[in-house]
Amino acid sequence: MENIFFQVGLGLLFLKISIKINGIVKPENNEKTLLKGLARSDKKAVETIYKDNFNMIQSLILNNNGSSDDAKDIFQEAMIVLYEKVRSGTFELNCQIKTYLYSVCRRLWLKRLQQLSRYSNEVADIQTSVPVEDDVEDHEKRNVEFEMMDKAIDSLGEPCRSLLEAYYLQKKTMQEIAAGFGYTNADNAKTQKYKCLVRLKKIFFSQYKNGKQ
Amino acid sequence: MEDIQILDAVERYIKGEMNPDERLHFENLRKTSPEIDQLVVEHTLFLQQMNRFGEWKKFRSSLHDTHTRLAEQGKIDSARLKGKAKVIYLWKRYKRVAAIAAIIAGVTTLAISTLVNIFTPQADNARVQELSRDIPNIKHQQNMQVDEVNNLKNEVNNIKSKINLQPIPYKAGGTGFLIDGKGFLVTNAHIVLTSRHIAVTNNKGEQFHAVLVKAYPDKDIAILKIDDDRFKTLSTIPYGISKEESDVAEPIFTLGYPRNDIVYSEGYLSAKTGFNGDTLSCQLGIAANRGNSGGPVFNHEGEVIGILSTKETEAEGVAFAIQSKYIFTAINELRKDTAYKNLRLPLKSNVRGLDTKQQVKKIQDYVFFVKGD
Numbered sequence: 001m002e003n004i005f006f007q008v009g010l011g012l013l014f015l016k017i018s019i020k021i022n023g024i025v026k027p028e029n030n031e032k033t034l035l036k037g038l039a040r041s042d043k044k045a046v047e048t049i050y051k052d053n054f055n056m057i058q059s060l061i062l063n064n065n066g067s068s069d070d071a072k073d074i075f076q077e078a079m080i081v082l083y084e085k086v087r088s089g090t091f092e093l094n095c096q097i098k099t100y101l102y103s104v105c106r107r108l109w110l111k112r113l114q115q116l117s118r119y120s121n122e123v124a125d126i127q128t129s130v131p132v133e134d135d136v137e138d139h140e141k142r143n144v145e146f147e148m149m150d151k152a153i154d155s156l157g158e159p160c161r162s163l164l165e166a167y168y169l170q171k172k173t174m175q176e177i178a179a180g181f182g183y184t185n186a187d188n189a190k191t192q193k194y195k196c197l198v199r200l201k202k203i204f205f206s207q208y209k210n211g212k213q
Numbered sequence: 214m215e216d217i218q219i220l221d222a223v224e225r226y227i228k229g230e231m232n233p234d235e236r237l238h239f240e241n242l243r244k245t246s247p248e249i250d251q252l253v254v255e256h257t258l259f260l261q262q263m264n265r266f267g268e269w270k271k272f273r274s275s276l277h278d279t280h281t282r283l284a285e286q287g288k289i290d291s292a293r294l295k296g297k298a299k300v301i302y303l304w305k306r307y308k309r310v311a312a313i314a315a316i317i318a319g320v321t322t323l324a325i326s327t328l329v330n331i332f333t334p335q336a337d338n339a340r341v342q343e344l345s346r347d348i349p350n351i352k353h354q355q356n357m358q359v360d361e362v363n364n365l366k367n368e369v370n371n372i373k374s375k376i377n378l379q380p381i382p383y384k385a386g387g388t389g390f391l392i393d394g395k396g397f398l399v400t401n402a403h404i405v406l407t408s409r410h411i412a413v414t415n416n417k418g419e420q421f422h423a424v425l426v427k428a429y430p431d432k433d434i435a436i437l438k439i440d441d442d443r444f445k446t447l448s449t450i451p452y453g454i455s456k457e458e459s460d461v462a463e464p465i466f467t468l469g470y471p472r473n474d475i476v477y478s479e480g481y482l483s484a485k486t487g488f489n490g491d492t493l494s495c496q497l498g499i500a501a502n503r504g505n506s507g508g509p510v511f512n513h514e515g516e517v518i519g520i521l522s523t524k525e526t527e528a529e530g531v532a533f534a535i536q537s538k539y540i541f542t543a544i545n546e547l548r549k550d551t552a553y554k555n556l557r558l559p560l561k562s563n564v565r566g567l568d569t570k571q572q573v574k575k576i577q578d579y580v581f582f583v584k585g586d
Contacts, residue, residue, distance in 0.1 A: 041272050043279075050279045051288040058289075065309060076276045083272055142269075149266045168260075169267035194217040201259055 031097055039086040050079065053098055057105045064109060074112070078104040081132075081139040095130050103132040111136075152203040160196035167193055219249065223256045385585040388469035388508035389413060389437060390517070392454065392540070392558055394447040396421075396439030399540055400507035400583045401522050402428040405435050408585025413439060416475040416577050423583070427547050432493060433522050433535055434543045435507075437583070450559040451575040452509070455516040455537045461485060465497060466569060467521050469508035470582035477573055478505070480530075482518075487533040488525065494533045495519055501532040507583055510534045515564035515572045 037045025054075050061071035078101050153161050159181060166172045166180065178189035225231050226239050243250045283289045385408060389400030398413065405411050406428055414420040421441035428435040459465075459482050466479040480499025487494030497510065501524050510519040519534030540558065547553045564572040 041268070041275060043275065046275060047279050047283065050276070051283050054280075054283070054289045072280055076273070076280070079276055080269065080272060087268075142265075145262070146266050146269050149262065150270075168263045169270065171267075190221070191217060194220050197220065198216065201255075204259065204262075205255075 034097065035086050038083055049097060053101045056098065056102065060102070060105060061109055065113070066109065074105050074108050077108055081135055084139060084142065085135060099130055100132065103130045104136060107132050107136045148207045149204060152200055152207055155203060156196060156200055160199065163193050164196050164200060219252065223253050226253065227257050227260060386470065386504050387506040387583045388504060389581045389583040390509040391447065391450055391579040393556060394450060396444055397556060398423065398437040398439065398581060399520060400435050400437060401520060402430045402433045402435040404507050404583055405437065405585045406430060410586050411437060412584045413437065413581040415581055429543050432539045432543060434520065434539060436543065436547060447579065449563065450579060451563045452511065452515045452517055453560045453562040454540055454558045455512070455518045456541060458485060458536065459512055459518045464513055465499065465510050465518065467499060467505060467508045467510050468573065468577055468580045469505035469521065471502035471504035473582070475577055475580060493539065494522065494535050497532045497534055498530055499532050500530055509580065515562040515576065
């Protein structure tokens with residue numbers, strides 16, 4: 001009984017939110033704008049998608065033996081899937097963001113449940129879903145690669161890790177890095193960076209090959 | 214150093230940081246040197262990977278920030294659930310675990326109780342069962358006790374009636390002797406013929422109730438049977454019953470109860486016939502009294518040759534005995550009755566060759582005082 005009230009409550013919440021959104025812009029345009037923003041990792045767009053969909057996913061996970069931490073994990077994973085998808089440029093919106101995210105989360109959670117324990121291989125649906133198996137699989141492959149990279153960078157140790165992260169990830173200039181790390185000049189920092197890069201590439205490509213096998 | 218310079222060149226080339234001259238030079242180098250070309254391709258791939266990795270990481274952390282921010286602003290449901298929602302959540306999360314735990318607990322309980330049942334010493338079980346069976350047992354025992362009480366009452370009544378009968382004066386008295394260990398006695402018919410109650414007493418003074426099995430008044434022979442629970446079947450009769458006629462002048466002796474104690478008398482066979490030439494009996498020269506009637510007459514070999522029955526009133530020391538062969542006649546007649554067809558007379562004397570004193574010692578237990586009212 002409480003369960004029904006709980007779900008009805010959630011449903012009303014969604015209704016309210018969607019009414020608000022509808023009040024501002026047309027839903028289709030709105031969604032396209034949001035996805036464009038997401039591709040640029042626009043803070044506002046990310047935030048909007050996040051707050052519009054998270055509660056639904058959380059109730060899905062909670063209804064299926066998950067915790068709120070699981071919900072956060074799964075939802076963020078789905079957001080990354082969506083992010084990768086819009087960035088690839090091949091993504092065409094043939095369903096609502098909500099439906100897509102729900103489907104991905106459902107798929108991800110099902111997989112998680114199967115990994116955690118063998119007794120649950122069903123997820124009680126609270127909404128219709130679209131097939132997202134391929135997307136989830138691609139995402140998982142990428143995740144494996146990124147985790148490999150993460151590990152490789154971690155295994156370099158300091159200062160290599162910070163040096164490489166500063167240059168390649170945070171896109172700092174060599175002058176900034178030299179100043180920040182205390183090198184006498186940018187050239188020395190650059191030399192050091194290349195030494196680290198050679199090591200990283202060695203580790204990464206050996207892992208990459210092993211991983212591909 | 215060389216490698217690093219090449220790597221720097223490759224990277225600058227990929228990033229488009231080279232000036233047009235430098236770029237042209239490098240492109241030529243690429244075309245001529247496959248190693249450099251390979252390095253460019255490889256590094257391009259790597260840099261792409263790094264870029265995507267960087268963006269992935271950035272997006273990841275931005276998502277995390279977004280989550281925290283939205284949660285703080287209350288725009289998404291807080292991670293902390295409160296009240297009913299929390300209860301429902303906990304229930305949903307753990308109901309499966311709880312169910313499994315309950316099942317395991319149930320199975321364990323059953324298993325333990327089964328094991329306990331199996332391994333509990335069986336004796337306890339048996340005791341319990343015995344207890345349950347005891348109730349009918351006790352009932353049964355009670356019934357039996359009631360029966361016994363009734364029996365006792367009846368017996369008491371019987372005894373009372375017996376006590377009432379006890380004063381009945383046994384007017385007739387005589388002697389009888391066993392012809393069978395089971396309690397068959399031979400005596401004179403005239404002692405018991407008119408008696409309603411017959412009692413026999415052994416030389417120890419033990420009295421038993423007896424019944425008349427059959428009387429042959431013509432031969433003055435009666436067969437009695439001791440009908441008393443206290444009577445114990447005796448072993449082999451020590452004397453035999455003689456089928457032969459005895460010779461005149463043969464020494465004989467008798468045992469009888471002319472009074473309450475057993476009395477021994479001895480004499481001789483005077484004649485082969487009885488009073489007035491009666492062929493049924495024989496004449497004895499023996500001191501006999503009234504109670505000697507029915508007593509056995511033994512020869513020196515310990516064989517019964519007759520039943521002491523009468524005495525001549527006019528002459529002392531003259532008595533008559535029924536010849537022993539008529540005991541056979543009587544028993545043979547009795548055996549026609551199926552109830553007595555197994556009755557056998559003792560033929561052989563076990564006391565042959567012993568002196569008279571020893572013979573009497575052995576025989577006296579088999580001679581009874583017969584009383585009738």
